[in-house]
Amino acid sequence: MNIIFNSPISSNPSTKSGHDKNGNIFFVVRPRELTPFRAKMSDRFTKGVIDTLKAIFALGLLYLFSESRLSLESAAIFVAEIFIFGWLVSQAFRKMLRQTTTIKMTQEAISLRRWWGWQHFDRAIEHRFILIDHNLTREEAIRNDFEGREKQKEGKVIKAAVYYGQSAHVVLLYAGQRIDLLTVYDKARAADVVMRLQYCDRELDADGGKNSSHHEGAWTTDTPGGLKL
16 A cells, blocks of 8 residues: 655645755745734725625615515625625735745755845855744834723723734844844744744755765864764
């Protein structure tokens, strides 16, 4: 019985692998994610769509009632059509707002595609991929707390939307320098991106990157067994 295994790079984020002319493996990781600002835009658009649909729903019911066409069946169909349409529109808009980041990883380099061109980082230099909370997390928390207290004085209770607090920067630590690769709304999705980059990095090492001539210059201490550390 042949067992078909799932590829470790088949899930989100989008990842493709290949081999260069020398037979060395490379990866192209292309996460397509919302930033917190774009997530806020999407939610505001969705709220606008919902408010518009409520108005259309009320006018539609008045029309059906005036034309003596109002029945439980016609009302149910009308509601379903309106809100399915609204859901599709809001989801399409949210998908359109997702931003794609392209990161190529080879034996020699980690390459990030910026709007002005490619930026390259030497894989032989000490590096790792980590998550860092969004820079505006604390500012947002302070603002939401202040607004909540002000509303309480008016006898109102609100639950402030949290965007930056649910977001993280995907960062390349490059010889101690912080290189922001992308910002992701939804820390779970951000963690998926980091784990994928870490996996690709390990695979490149296992494919022989540490033994290539490019990397040998980074190892200076001889150890028993012929390994260089």
